[in-house]
Amino acid sequence: MAGVVVVVVAAAAPAPAPAPVPAPGALLCALLWAAAAAAAAAGAGPEGSPAPGAFGRVYRGNVNISAERVYAFAYRSQPGQVDAVRVYVNSSSENLQYPVLFVVRQQKGVLSWQVPLIFRGLYQRTYNYQEVSRTLCPSEPTPETGSSDQIIFVDVASMAPFNxxxxxxxxxxxxxxxxxNKAFNFTASPSQPQYFLYRFPQDVDSVIIKVVSDAVYPCSVVSVQDIVCPVYDLDHNVEFNGVYQSMTKQAAITVQRKDFPGEQFFVVFVIKPEDYACGGSVPSSIHGSANRTWNLQRTKNLQVTIVPSVKKSVYVQAMFFSFLSFLSFYLGSVVVAFVHYIRVQRKASAGRLCPEDGSGIMTSSHPITASTPEGSSYGAIDESSSSGGRQFSSPEGGPRAGSDTDSSVEEESDFDTMPEIESDKNIIRTKVFLYLSDLSRKDRRIVSKKYKIYFWNIITIAVFYALPVIQLVITYQTVVNVTGNQDICYYNFLCAHPLGVLSAFNNILSNVGHMLLGFLFLLIVLRRDILHRRAMEMKDVYTLDYGIPKHFGLFYAMGIALMMEGVLSACYHVCPNYSNFQFDTSFMYMIAGLCMLKLYQTRHPDINASAYSAYASFAVVICLAVLGVVFGKNDIWFWVIFSIIHVLASLALSTQIYYMGRFKIDGPDSDLGMFRRAVMVLYTDCIQRCSRPMYMDRMVLLIVGNLVNWSFAVFGLVYRPRDFASYILGIFICNLLLYLAFYIIMKLRSSEKLLPIPMFCIVATAVVWAAALYFFFQTLSSWEETPAESREKNRPCILLGFFDDHDVWHFLSAAALFFSFLVLLTLDDDLDVVRRDKIPVF
Structure with a gap:
């Protein structure tokens, strides 16, 4: 059956002057007559002949298995002008067995689709669309070829036996x-995607494509593709080319000129048929009228603005700012060291000050024995004249039987495992009033060697931890660059400045403060260590028997931990996501733990935890953090078990602190002895002395500490916070701040002083931490949500047009940690002229 062909010929206005190139209307007629003649010669019949079409006019018709329609649209392109053509089609038929097929033929490509257009979503759900609109890939003539005439053929066909x-x-x-810098508004839907062309201006090397929408849903995808036909502008193929992001309310993509040889690209906007990829729900019913209603809701209004990114000069300024800001700390440290040197020289020239007890300069042979009251339970301390090491003596004051006055033996077991020594510990450490001389009885070299293990162990941990991390994040960055999937990494895309293969160089550069200040702290500790060693070699009495015993192993470990925090934070920000969150927090746990250990070690040098048990505890915490992120969102049993572990660990640690490590639940006879000892302890400490604990200050600290930790446990069990890593870090920080506050309060209660330098460091620490935490809580992204939801929190840069709020947090937190370390390093400098048997333990 012959079909009816609708032919519309646009009358061409006569040209005012002869032209070397025929007018588009004349050329179109000639081409159409030639095509019709060729079709007739081949016996195709009139229905196979193309009908001239006019832009902007709606054509309606019917097709079936024997009737096909062909339309031809002609236009002329000028050099430097990009002409884009958009084809809109519609069919009222919902018969999926016989769809209407549309084929668009251009000079260099073919584009085809069917109506109803079918999209497949999650769980094989299908979504059918009756209206389809597509933009054809434009062809731009070159100046060499001059203007050119273009023809587009649109074929409409169907295999249906009916119209x-x-x-x-x-x-x-x-x-x-x-x-x-000009905003453009438009509308898109799953069956009507949009894309536009952008060409780099001459003076712009990098731009940021900013897309915003008032509506969260429907979920959409923004893609940047090179000028290649066909353009991938449908849900099932938009990820095949270029870089892309999912989007709810906003998206931002940074594009560099060097990545596009033609210095131009397409910006493609695709609306997804369902919202699951952006965190939305999946419709329960999608058939019949529900499907049509769902499709009508899939239209989204978008606004796109392309703005120039920062220039190379801004990169240079940002790097100078980062390094000079922290190098100023080096300058300040040199000034403080110089002033301290001048003061020491003046004191040396005027004669050294006497100690606070007014006893004057003492001989270094028996400094403690000379002033210890007769009958004291401390025991005498014998100082070896050859090495400066002190040996234990018996309670009667004589040398311990079998003791070796040659201090070349440095094994702790030689000094600390005899039964009488153990008994001596129980007597001394359970006194109501303890002084530092009671807890600094071990040989200095043995204790220093014990604390140096912290330093060497953390270096080993850092090397074995950092190398796989660096390898992994390089792999992540490579995957992002190769696939173009910018949903892998959770950047603040409104302030992500690429450099080389790195997508967000500013987030990495801002971590330089941790490394520079960590290294500076190591230099400060090294200087103190060298001065202390010189004083020990000179057998200076103030170094031997006055002030807090100087052990620098934990300080060195803290400096390395601060540097590694910068390295691993930079690695995390190469590609921040759900899988590598622990890179950014692992050494924060270790820093908080090391600070608490150092604070405790200050007044308890002989009974602090060993490096092996401390790092093993940190490993357990990191494992719990990983398990919490994996299972903590929905598993109530994880929170129950974690809360129980948290409470029991708090009680066990409190017991050890309260009894100075001398509490042991064991029995000489059998297992019943263990319970008998526990009952006796509870009866003695909780019933007989319930009115006033034996160690009141420690009891107050431990009660407050347990209340804080139990509150954390209850809060976690009830609210189950999604960011489990930050939750654990908050527990560590609160315990550290609580212990530091207790330490400073007890120090002031004991009539001890705060010198100007530690006082300045305390004030600086409080101010900088407050500012840092303000920027920390300005959440710019969240890997706990979908990438599209995370981008809703993105915000522009706030510092130098290069750094965002999180970068400022990096700067300030590095300075705050540095000042915190200085507080621990200088807090007890006022005790350097106080005898150890007059320094209280708390």
Whole structure:
């Protein structure tokens, strides 16, 4: 059956002057007559002949298995002008067995689709669309070829044995090319995607594509693709080319000129048929009228703005700012060291000050024995004249039987495992009033060697931890660059400045403060260590028997931990996501733990935890953090078990602190002895002395500490916070701050002083930490949510046009940690002229 062909010929206005190139209307007629003649010669019949079409006019018709329609649209392109054509089609038929097929033929490509257009979503759900609109890939003539005439053929066909109605509308786009710093509004849907062209201006090397929408849903995808036909602008193929992001309310993609040889690219906008990828729900019913209603809701209004990114000079300024800001700390440290040196020289020239007890300069042979009251339970301390090491003596004051006055033996077991020594510990450490001389009885070299293990162990941990981390994040960055999937990494895309293969160089550069200040702290500790060694070699009495015993192993470990925090934080920000969150927090746990250990070691040098048990505890915490992120969101049993472990660990640690490590639940006879000892302890400490604990100050600290930790446990069990890593870090920080406050309060209660330098460091620490935490809580992204939801929190840069709020947090937290370390290093400098048997333990 012969079909009816609708032929519309646009009358061409006569040209005012002869032209070397025929007018588009004349050329079109000639081409159409030639095509019709060729079709007739081949016996195709009139229905196979192309009908001239006009832009902007709606064509309606019917097609079936024996009737096909062909339309031809002609236009002329000028050099430097990009002409884009958009084809809109519609069919009222919902018969999926006999769809209407549309084929668009251009000079260099073919584009085809069917109506109803079918999209597949999660769980094989299907979504059918009756209206489809596609932009054809434009062809731009070159100046060498001059203007050119273009023809587009649109074929409409169907294999249906009955007539199916259709509508066709072909238009030329007026606003196809996006302009710099000019917002453009448009609408898109799953079956009607949009894309536009952008060409780099001459003086712009990098731009940021900013897309915003008032509506969260429907979920959409923004893609940047090179000028290649066909353009991938459908849900099932938009990820095949270029870089792309999912989007709810906003998205931002940084594009560099060097990545596009033609210095131009397409910006593609695709609306997804369902919202699951952006964190939305999946419809329960999608058939019949529900499907049509769902499709009508899938239209989204978008606004795109392309703005120039920062220039190379801003990169240079940012790097200078980062390094000079922290190098100023080096300058300040040199000034303080110089002033201290001048003061020491003046004191040396005027004669050294006497100690606070007014006893004057003492001989270094028996400094403690000379002033210890007769009958004291401390025991005498014998100082070896050859090495400066002190040996234990018996309670009667004589040398311990079998003791070796040659201190070349440095094994702790030689000094600390005899039964009488153990008994001596129980007597001394359970006194109501303890002084530092009671807890600094071990040989200095043995204790120093014990604390140096912290330093060497943390270096070993850092090497074995950092190398796999660096390898992994390089792999992540490579995957992002190769696939173009910018949903892998959770950047603040509104302030992500690429450099080389790195997508967010600013987040990495801002961690330089941790490394520079960590190294500076190591230099400060090294200087103190060298001065202390010189004083020990000179057998200076103030170094031997006055002030807090100087052991620098934990300080060295803290400096390395601060540097590694910078390294691992930078590695995490190469590609921040759900899988590598622990890189950014692992050494924060270790820093908090080392600070607490150092604070405790200050007044308890002989009974502090060993490096092996401390690092093993940190490993357990990191394992719990990983398990919490994996299972803590929905598993109530994880929170129950974790809360129980938290409470029991708090009680066990409190017991050890309260009894100075001398509490042991064991029995000489059998297992019943263990319970008998526990009952006796509870009866003695909780019933007989319930009115007033034996160690009141420690009891107050431990009660407050347990209340804080139990509150954390209850809070976690009830609210189950999603960011489990930050939750554990908050527990560590609160315990550290609580212990530091207790230490400073007890120090002031004991009539001890705060010198100007530690006082300045305390004030600086409080101020800088407050500012740092303000920027920390300005959440710019969240790997706990979908990438599209995370981008809703993105915000522009706030510092130098290069750094965002989180970068400022990096700067300030590095300075705050540095000042915190200085507080621990200088807090007890006022005790350097106080005898150890007059320094209280708390």
């Amino acid at each position: 199916i109605a259709y509508e066709l509308l072909v238009t030329r786009l007026e606003n196809f090319q996006l302009e710099t």
